[in-house]
Amino acid sequence: MGNNSTIDIQNDELLACKLGSVKENDPTDGKEVDLYYQPGKAFFTMQIGEIALSKPTVAFKKCRKIIPCEQVYGVSTFEDFLLNDIGSTYRISILKKEENSDKFEILNFYFKREEDFVQAQLKLDEYNFADRDGVERNICVLVNPISGKKVSREYYFSILKPVLSFNSIKHSMFETQSATYIEEFITELDVNQTSFNEFVVIGGDGVFSQLLNALMKHSDSSKLIKFPIGIIPGGSTNSLCCALSGKNPYMASKNIANKSLLKGDIFRVNMNDSKKSIYSTALTYGLPSDLVIESENLRNIFGRYRYIATAVPKFIKPTKFPVYESEVFYKLEDDHQQQSSTDDAHIEGSDLRVCGISIPKIPDGDLRSDSTLFKFGNEWKKINIDEFLFHAIITHENRSSVGKDVNAPFARIDDGFMYLFGLKKCSRIEALTFLSRASKGTQVDYEKYFYQKATELRFKNPCGSYFCSDGEPYKSDDYTVKLLPGFVNLMGETVKE
Known part of the structure; x- marks a missing residue:
């Protein structure tokens, strides 16, 4: 193709930031490709072969693999010293989910050069969910196996656990055994001894309510109520979870792994x-x-x-x-x-605010x-x-x-x-x-x-x-x-x- 030729280049074909040459998946026989980062796309690789445009710009042929941000459930980076003999020392792993599939897939990319690896780390750091505020996370997961269509246990093993494990987020799962299980569990929780600092419930609105009430009855309620709470929809209507993450248990798991926080109103x-x-x-x-x-x-x-x-x-x-x-x-x-009143003294000083979301005006x-x-x-x-x-x-x-x-x-x-x-x-x-x-x-x-x-x-x-x-x-x-x-x-x- 001559230098004076013109060609229509789509947005997803434009070069963004080249992160270096890497080997895909198995570094012993993986095909070497170039890795790129682009806003709105987590990363993509390009086929070899350049297209010369009428302007002094060079673009590669159509991307061979693109992963949209919404399909990324975590990015982990490793130093694989044992691979030094084949020259692939650094690894980036991406946990992704296909849009129309219920399964996760892990993609591995191996870097030859440390500087390329470091650059890729910086570009993809926003997808690394494990260490956002410098505090090691430890989630107490409470699963109600009989909520709704009885899918809560399945959601834990097939969705939440893989996401948390991939992102190296510590957690322990407990199944509710009775209607009073959560209250008894929280009552016996020693705030000074436990390493838990977050809660996740998988079930319906009633499971969240049980946890909330148990936390408020605890002698250290002022500490426990500050723990972030995540909800995965496993109940009948899942009204609250739908307000936080829509109806999608995958999105709920992603928000939990990403620790996306908001101050929620209750009464x-x-x-x-x-x-x-x-x-x-x-x-x-x-x-x-x-x-x-x-x-x-x-x-x-x-x-x-x-x-x-x-x-x-x-x-x-x-x-x-x-x-x-x-x-x-x-x-x-x-x-x-x-x-604030005497019996609400523990909420004094909390971050109380009105969100600036546009909603229909309701007259006084x-x-x-x-x-x-x-x-x-x-x-x-x-x-x-x-x-x-x-x-x-x-x-x-x-x-x-x-x-x-x-x-x-x-x-x-x-x-x-x-x-x-x-x-x-x-x-x-x-x-x-x-x-x-x-x-x-x-x-x-x-x-x-x-x-x-x-x-x-x-x-x-x-x-x-x-x-x-x-x-x-x-x-x-x-x-x-x-x-x-x-x-x-x-x-x-x-x-x-």
């Missing part, structure tokens, strides 16, 4: 009749709570779809459609981030909640709705891993607020209309739908009422809910879809 529920406090990210009252209680006997038959199996008869039976009574009061304080007296015009302050305001099909409190968008519905698209796990949303008293047809709109993401404008931003809530329900916190039922007819903004260190990234 504390005080049940006035029993003085019991629980910590949670989601609470429901009404039809969803009844479905949780009634569907428990169907767990082994329908798994994550047991809620649907329980709900269908309520829509087709000729009996009266359920209505639930509830008096709801709320506060919306502009200075809630700076406030949200018209969707039918509340009276409201000014920021410490006064309780009553929502002028007393009959519901359901209402729920969440700190995140309440995304389901089963379907495409997002119940509260205006909420984020780190925006510094909690949200009450729900459906007013309605007929079967109106409830089905809501479900249809929710599946398309258009329920926010539905006349029966309401929502309210808040920093504190109080509920007065009929005697003997139940509510559910992260899928676990509790009996109480009078309870308050207080936001704890930025309270937990969660490993993940807010989903922007």
Whole structure:
């Protein structure tokens, strides 16, 4: 090809930064190639042969191998002194996952020259997950083997363990043996003796809630609650994990290995009749709570779809459609981030912030909640709705891993607020209309739908009422809910879809 020829070069064919000549995989018989680094691509190798352009630029022929960043689950570097006899002293290993495959693959590249190896280390350092803050990581992994479709154990062995092992991240796995296992495990944990400094739970929202509550009951809760917590979706709906890593257990594992941290909001529920406090990210009252209680006997038959199996008869039976009574009061304080009380003293000084994510504006007296015009302050305001099909409190968008519905698209796990949303008293047809709109993401404008931003809530329900916190039922007819903004260190990234 002459020097005056022109050719269309695609973006992935352009040279980036040459890291040196290396041998692939087995250095004894591997083919020698050139290794390159390019932003947006972790690395790629080029076939031999140059193309002369009309301008004084030289590009190689089309890349033989490109690994996009999202497929890289770790990069490790080694000095292979035993290979000196064949001239390949330095090695870079990449853990990658094919886009449409459930298997990991390790690719090895062997460098002849130390300077090329050092340059490659610097370029690929951002993919080395093992040592980010100079502290040796040691993760306590808690696996609930019966959550959802009972895939938690499989997710540990086939996804999380390979990623952590490749990145030399220490961890120990424990399977929950009973409903009280996590509480008993954490109670016996000696903060001064344990080498654990992070937690990961594989299961549903209830497993996270069990861990959170156990940590808060511990005598050293102020220390334990600072440990980063990661979640891999192995439950029925996995609402919180979907807010952190989407529905993908691979992405959740990658965020854990990469130690991507954000300050997550939770709330504390005080049940006035029993003085019991629980910590949670989601609470429901009404039809969803009844479905949780009634569907428990169907767990082994329908798994994550047991809620649907329980709900269908309520829509087709000729009996009266359920209505639930509830008096709801709320506060919306502009200075809630700076406030602390005696029983919340351990969160003083934590990094409390409001994330700058763009979400739909909710007026100070949200018209969707039918509340009276409201000014920021410490006064309780009553929502002028007393009959519901359901209402729920969440700190995140309440995304389901089963379907495409997002119940509260205006909420984020780190925006510094909690949200009450729900459906007013309605007929079967109106409830089905809501479900249809929710599946398309258009329920926010539905006349029966309401929502309210808040920093504190109080509920007065009929005697003997139940509510559910992260899928676990509790009996109480009078309870308050207080936001704890930025309270937990969660490993993940807010989903922007």
